[in-house]
């Protein structure tokens with residue numbers, strides 16, 4: 687696996703790949719890799735000739751300084767995992783490479799996408815995400831880029847980004863990889879104690895129950911039942927639990943055969959933010 691630290695070296699290596707007409711697949715991460723990340727790499731390997739992964743803990747998408755400081759950075763373990771997964775190249779830039787002094791960023795207007803749900807909880811977060819993804823896309827210029835449904839709202843932001851800047855990149859959204867108990871894999875899960883990790887499957891259980899209830903009752907009632915189910919567990923607070931349209935995140939009240947619905951949730955469990963979601967009503 688190539689380990690690339692500068693945009694210059696990246697350009698040299700990728701130009702060679704492009705001159706040989708090789709299709710490039712790209713997976714952007716913040717490291718602390720787990721099998722969820724690996725599932726994106728595996729899909730990219732099947733669908734492209736060269737797969738490149740980036741690890742960059744983007745300071746501009748953290749509205750909470752402590753969260754940024756405490757973000758896990760096990761880089762040696764990450765490199766081993768990438769090699770094992772058969773990743774062709776790792777782009778591991780310093781912040782100066784991504785945000786050089788003379789870099790002028792075009793403003794990105796994400797509209798409602800950045801002000802609701804996760805955007806409302808983390809002001810400025812999606813502007814930061816859009817900015818770094820745009821910059822990474824400019825550096826890598828992949829044919830396809832792979833993102834997890836786990837960060838549902840982020841996938842809409844990235845699709846909006848490529849649309850606004852007319853970038854010829856196909857955005858592929860991959861399923862959520864879960865632990866055996868249903869807990870969505872996340873780099874932040876290691877902040878939970880073992881016992882808490884083992885218990886945390888109740889979030890997915892509540893989402894699956896909700897998916898059965900929406901066929902029998904209005905969404906508000908199904909949400910109320912799921913809320914009570916989750917809050918029964920010690921150490922839980924719900925930041926949001928909403929059923930929205932998968933295209934525009936507008937709130938939905940009942941099933942509608944012309945619209946696809948997703949339930950989006952963040953549970954704060956013993957101080958750790960756990961994001962999850964499930965497409966419902968199918």
Ligand code: AMP
Pocket residue numbers: 714715716717721722723725726832833834835836837860861862863864870871872873
């Ligand atoms: P992160 O390192 O958390 O920024 O995540 C990098 C990419 O991996 C994003 O596209 C995430 O949505 C995706 N991802 C994170 N967790 C999972 C998971 N459990 N299953 C599938 N993809 C994931």
